[in-house]
Amino acid sequence: NAGVTQTPKFQVLKTGQSMTLQCAQDMNHEYMSWYRQDPGMGLRLIHYSVGAGITDQGEVPNGYNVSRSTTEDFPLRLLSAAPSQTSVYFCASSYGGTGGFGELFFGEGSRLTVL
Amino acid sequence: GESVGLHLPTLSVQEGDNSIINCAYSNSASDYFIWYKQESGKGPQFIIDIRSNMDKRQGQRVTVLLNKTVKHLSLQIAATQPGDSAVYFCAENMWDDKIIFGKGTRLHILP
Numbered sequence: 001n002a003g004v005t006q007t008p009k010f011q012v013l014k015t016g017q018s019m020t021l022q023c024a025q026d027m028n029h030e031y032m033s034w035y036r037q038d039p040g041m042g043l044r045l046i047h048y049s050v051g052a053g054i055t056d057q058g059e060v061p062n063g064y065n066v067s068r069s070t071t072e073d074f075p076l077r078l079l080s081a082a083p084s085q086t087s088v089y090f091c092a093s094s095y096g097g098t099g100g101f102g103e104l105f106f107g108e109g110s111r112l113t114v115l
Numbered sequence: 116g117e118s119v120g121l122h123l124p125t126l127s128v129q130e131g132d133n134s135i136i137n138c139a140y141s142n143s144a145s146d147y148f149i150w151y152k153q154e155s156g157k158g159p160q161f162i163i164d165i166r167s168n169m170d171k172r173q174g175q176r177v178t179v180l181l182n183k184t185v186k187h188l189s190l191q192i193a194a195t196q197p198g199d200s201a202v203y204f205c206a207e208n209m210w211d212d213k214i215i216f217g218k219g220t221r222l223h224i225l226p
Contacts, residue, residue, distance in 0.1 A: 004158075033214065042204060042218035043159070050212050058213060090158050103149055104206075104214060106158030 002026050006091050006107035013081040013114045021076040021110050023091030031094045032074040033058070033104070034066065036087040043090065049074055081114045088112075127223040134192040136220045138205035141186060147208035150179060150190045152201045153219070159204060162190070192222075200224045 007022045025032065033048035035058075045058030049068040063085060065077040074093075078085060088111050092104040128134045140148070146167040151159035163174045165181050165188075172179050178191040188205050202219040209215060 031212070035216070043216040045213055045215060048212065048214075056212070059215065092158075103161035103164060104151075104159070106160070108158055109156075 004091055004093055004105050004107040006089075006110050008110060009108065010111050011113070013078075013112065015082060015114060017081050019078050019081065021078075021089055021091075021112070023074045023076065023107060024072050025074075025091075025093040025105070026072065027093065027095070027105065028071060029093035029095045029105070030071065031096060032068065033092050034064070034074070034076045035090045035092065036060065036085075037090060037109075038087050046076065046089075078112075081112075083114045086112060086114045124218070125221045125223065127225055128195050129225045130195060130197060132195055134190075134195045134199065134222055136190045136192075136203050136205075136222065138188040138190075138217055139186060140188060140205070140207050142207060142209060143183070143186065144210050145207045146210075148179070148181060148188050149206045149208070149214075150177075150188075151204045151206060151216075153204065154201045162203075195222075195224055197224050197226075 004025045030051045034046040035043040037043050044060045046064050047066040049055045052068050052071050055066050055068050088109045090109050091107045094102045094104045149164040150162040152162050153159040163177050163179050165172045165179045170181050176193045180189045202221050204216050204219045206216045
């Protein structure tokens with residue numbers, strides 16, 4: 001059972017480049033989300049989705065796009081990378097959302113550096 | 116505003132002692148709270164959760180206490196072990212499906 005799989009694990013970009021962080025889960029979870037983690041800032045919610053075809057903004061959505069065409073996949077797109085987007089990105093999933101239907105299962109993270 | 120915060124960024128505890136990690140939340144409408152543990156280089160892992168209709172929940176060596184009157188959450192770890200060294204986060208499940216994390220507390224175990 002793979003759980004939540006993120007790719008790539010490491011990426012270096014130049015300012016202005018675009019890229020997509022991939023996230024896939026094989027647990028048939030409805031809820032998926034993306035967080036970024038900066039030193040001393042904890043995890044901040046970027047975007048989340050309560051099911052296929054539904055996405056919504058989190059705390060820090062600017063500069064990022066998401067889509068949810070299938071239950072399994074939730075890619076995060078950086079349209080024009082900026083140094084402020086240097087961070088560790090975590091994808092997470094759970095079988096529910098509101099009311100606490102279950103805990104979040106996290107991927108191993110993707111470390112992104114923007115030069 | 117909507118925020119989940121922690122009182123202490125770093126906590127040092129003697130091995131074998133009990134650890135208490137605190138968390139304050141500000142949204143009284145939240146009804147579900149979760150504690151996560153994050154080891155270096157890994158994603159956070161679930162420890163224990165509690166719903167707002169409870170004030171205490173126990174797991175294996177861990178207890179979560181919820182005080183809704185003062186919007187305070189705590190995680191108690193009994194007989195702290197070296198493997199408990201990690202960063203601990205509380206998280207708040209908001210009414211709009213957002214799950215918001217606090218900044219975290221680093222637990223350091225003294226030999």
